[in-house]
Amino acid sequence: MNEILLAPEDLGPSKGLDSIALLSSEERLQGRPKLCSDCGLCDSSLKGRMASTCIFVRNQTETIEERLHGRRSKPDDELRFGIHRAQYAARCLKPHPKAQWSGIVTRLGARLLEQGLVEAVITTAAAAGTRFQAEPVLARTPEEVLATAGNKPCLSPNLRLLDQVRDQGISRLAFIGTSCQVHMLRALEPELGLDRLYIIGIPCSDNVTYPDLQYFLTQISRSPETVVHYEFMQDFRLWLRHENGSIERVNFIDFPMDKLHGIFPSACLSCFDYVNRLSDLTIGYMGAPLGWQWVLARTEAGESLFELIRPELEFGELISIGDRTRAMPRYIQGLTRPPGSKRPPFWVRKLVAYLQRTRGSKGLEFARAIIEMKLFRNLNYVRSKFPRFEARVVPGHVYRALAPYAETYRAVFGLDLKPPAERP
């Protein structure tokens, strides 16, 4: 049968969670490590450095944090959000109409070029003829950066452009990307010979390949082909904007997980850096109130990036409402359900969605909740699918962040929340 003749909804997810395989069905990725997020390094002449830099071969987050900050994360929020000097709820005074949120990321990239602070910006455009297929670009003008506004919510091999950086003699570079890409880049940084490297990080979780993104939309939206923008919002709903401007809202609890089971790559389920801890400046939304962006300045360079964009921003208040620790034991218990279980009945989902919207955690507490949930889910994924990898791919801060739930975890799974070397 010719696959090209099939609609995405007929194809099904490209890979089951249980298969210990390479990403999706992409032939291009064969021969890569079992855990691969297609960061692009292996498409470049730096491929030989993969084994010593890849986050899924050996997670070096804590070592790199020590190099960047001279210390490890303090207890509490730094364990979840990463080391930071300041955080803000902000948005552009004049939002970019095509931005994912208000466009702080691309505005900042454009300003860096305008002011001659960098010669190029690595950013992610949409491939020609598509809305969402990621295509890394080496932008040399502010206009080229601004044209990349908006998420292409799928894996993007941004690091393959490092060869072009070298070939074009670029020595001052800005990089916009996800945490797996940023880990490789930081690990390589000392040997890249750049005079300046600014890293603008976006939080990232549960990324997918482009075919799986198309499949996801067919399962979620009433009109997948007209979706122009979508985001997983802080009100526990997915908001999808259509070509005609209408907004479709789908409760997370209403997602058909039995059909989506299997679309997330093994690598993303083995990732422990939701918040892009190794960036200079992380720009997301999940710790800010609905409608605002969440910005974390981590390094001195990150603070200077923020000062550059500050005049173009308005500021909101960072809030923290709710108590995630009360709901977390139920979440941990829920991890014992087989992945892809059927949804609860309609009335239960309706009630849960209502409670999440009205009583759920908000602001920084929402971010803490969602980060801890992903840490638990991914730790369990590694322990069940790749137990021999745990010592290499799970960084120490994960165990320290989750320590308050150690007793519950032990009661549910009969296992300690400790690294393999410290377990009996």
Ligand SMILES: Cc1cc2nc3c(=O)[nH]c(=O)nc-3n(C[C@H](O)[C@H](O)[C@H](O)COP(=O)(O)OP(=O)(O)OC[C@H]3O[C@@H](n4cnc5c(N)ncnc54)[C@H](O)[C@@H]3O)c2cc1C
């Ligand atoms: C797959 C994915 C998952 C995300 N999940 C979260 C989340 O759970 N919580 C959260 O707070 N934030 C998340 N973000 C970040 C958030 O959605 C926004 O991208 C961010 O807040 C910047 O908004 P903006 O309006 O300033 O960006 P814009 O000015 O619109 O610029 C967006 C930038 O994102 C880059 N980009 C787009 N797609 C990709 C990609 N596939 N890989 C690498 N870079 C890309 C573009 O190059 C562009 O520079 C996620 C982003 C992606 C791509």
